[in-house]
Amino acid sequence: MTAFILRRSLQSLIVLFVMSLLVFGGVNMVGDPVDMLISPEADQMEIDRVIRDLGLDRPVTEQYWYFLVNAFKGELGRSFIFGEPALKLIIQRMPATMELALFSLLLAVVFGIPLGVYAGLKPEGKLSRTIMAGSILGFSMPTFWVGILLIMFFSVNLGWFPSTGRGETATYFGMTSSIFTADGLSHLFLPAFNLALFKLSSVIRLARAGTREVILQDYIKFARAKGVQESRVIRVHLLKNIMIPIVTVIGLEFGSLIAFSTVTETVFAWPGMGKLIIDSIYNLDRPIIVAYLMIIVLIFVTLNLVVDILYSFLDPRVRIKGAK
């Protein structure tokens, strides 16, 4: 088991390394790094200083070394627009994004799994067909457009929810989050629902496909043959088997939730990392772009690693080697 974890960790490190190379390459090979990392407003003295600090006058390999060292130190440049260290800005915004992403994930799972299992158990039923049609719709609609629709209906027309910004936060258990206040929740709901919709369709389809496959398996029939209640057959036998692929996919897709939050945050003016990066790309605030890339890569690689380990816990066949 530990060997497995070690091996996967090593692989993750390699991926991190490769990605850092790519980011470095992207920044330095494409276009002038001086333009990339130094504000166009800077005067010659400032330019010279930054060049020396970042080692831009050194050979490429040394530059890369500096890059890595700086990355470790958390030094990834200063924002042109805000003047603050890029990394600090991003980390400041991270809780908002995480809150949005996690709440969306919760919504998607809590609603998606029951709906998907139902659709899988009664594939020909009217409700099932509706669910599946709805899921295709949810899958097809671009996130930003759903966001616009939501704002139009629920904010502008009905006035149920505010259309922009994050609500008040409160701190419980050492966590500061807007889910603890009513105002916070009302601000959180629309963007979270928007983000969740895409995932919801995914989860429904996964749960349905898994259910359709598992329900035909011999062990389900055997459980019934033992006289086990149908509700338990579904709750225990079916659910545990479909959870494995679902958890894996959800875990990996959490990364895409964070990615799509860039869109949702822009539409709803939610103050997270996503909005920051979009604005930065627009404003050519390159240090933030670089810092964001590195953070995202780190998140993704960690996520992949965690999911891999989680998967091996969930499936006893992977965790415990069989006898003979």
Added chain:
Amino acid sequence: MSNVTDAKPQATAVPASGLKKFWADFSESRLALFALAVFSTILFIALFAPWISPTNPYDLGSVDIMNSRLPPGSEDFAGNVYWLGTDGAGRDMLSSIFYGLRVSLGVGAFSGIVAMAIGATIGLAAAYFGGRLETIIMRIVDIQLSFPSILMALIILAIFGKGVDKTIIALVLVQWAYYARTARASALVEKNKEYVEAAQCLALSDRRIILSHIMPNCLAPMIVVGTLQTAHAISLEATLSFLGLGLPITEPSLGLLIGNGFEYMYTGDFWISIFPGVALLITIVSINLVGDQLRDIFNPRLQK
């Protein structure tokens, strides 16, 4: 008498041949047929937009700022009816949507085709040659696929800047991996079948074997992926344009139209943003429905 499993008795139906069977299977879903019809209409509009559009919204001479923000169905002083209203600069929404469809569909399809060509080649090569080459290629594919497409596109555009060509490049780079993986998977299945061994024994050249033998059998899954990916590409391009990072104003896609119209929503002029959105939605949904049905037809596990 030595059959092992007492499986349910198989129904024996006589399979029809090739194209006819394909059409029969496809038509089983009325929804898919409807979607196909809808998509064909959209395709028609996109192809012939300059000719069937009521106005040319990008001909600056014909656009009058006095006509701006007219609600759907209104008439202007010259007697033109704006069925879907006008936008902030006075352009007819219906025409803008027609031209927008043209761009959205064009960019989406083009990038899809290029990505398919590149991805399929790489995937087939990986499967056929195997060994280290395959492992390396597939690792790259896996890693790329584990990153969400929007992120990749953002990164690429952030580095290279905006523009039509750069958007297309971004879309291609985002999609090729899907095609590569699908191509390799089906090529692997084919490769292990005997007829490839036979061809190899006949000392046919590698290229010939891949092109004439393996590839035709991989076509079906590629088409499925292609359909669904095209829808995805269109959606992605729309998102990028909406964010202001994709196509420029001179070649507005539906995404850009939606983005431009976003601000007007708060003042109640919803049509500037919503109608292009509806057009986008119809396009994507119809392609997805067709793709779904194609996938169900070609899926061996759902075969009766």
Added chain:
Amino acid sequence: MDAVKPILQIENLQTHFFTKAGVVKAVDGVSFDINAGEVVGLVGESGSGKSITGFSVMGLVDAPGKIVGGRIMFQGEDIAAMSPQQLQSLRGNRISMIFQDPMMTLNPVLRVETQMVEAIKAHDSMISKSEARARARDALGLVGISAPEERMRAYPHQFSGGMRQRVSIAIAMLNRPDLIIADEPTTALDVTIQGQVIHEMQRLCEVTKTALLWITHDLAVVAGIADRICVMYVGRVVEQGPIASTISQPLHPYTRGLMGSVPSQNRRGQPLQQIDGMVPSLLNLPSGCAFQNRCAMVSDKCLSEIPEPIDVGEQRLVRCVNVGQEPAS
């Protein structure tokens, strides 16, 4: 002539599948009895309907299949007419089933203990977990699994094929059923293990006086374990009777063909016999006897009417109008 009623009486059972390609008459007029403590072998090739018969008794026929006719009288009640609740309390309790592939029969993500305890608790909700575990442990010991206390906590994939099947047997016997239906229980096992499992089952059923319906295509197994045999062909029982006489003097042409095609000591050096022709498609059954296209004794009557079971004495029934005659060649 004993006056004790059989515990299971299948009367003209018909189970049909309503598929898109047509109606598949998997079981079309099957009748036989099982007495208490008796071992009945249900023999037939793939597609003969023997497994579906077993599933019909359990009420486990999957859609698009349905029991469309006949009665399944179990201890006086008709299973075919029971409600889902009644069926559920019957299964795993009065009638148990053992499946063919032990690999897929046990849920891979649940511990063996969980799967055994739930079988007990499904029929005795008041029992405590520790008591249920104790019963499960004893059952495992009974089927010859060593160190049952620890092995219970394991997952199915940690057992070998033969052990898994023993676990299935233990589960089947947990609630002391009156009848066990075993659907090809040894087909997927190694030959050496097969012998052990067969022996185990035989011993257990003798000790507990449990009736056993052994469904298989393997004549050798049936010959060793069964008291009576029912031979199925294309959805019907074509011959049934006591094991010894049926095997040594088969009366139905199909049964004769079966016996003839088994390689055996007596015929060393002689070419193996085959039954000519192919099994007809279940979608396209001929009128009259289903064996007509392969029978050496076929006559006009065979083509027009489905033969009814004829009582030829000594508790033997044969569905053949030409019973007793010898074939031409």
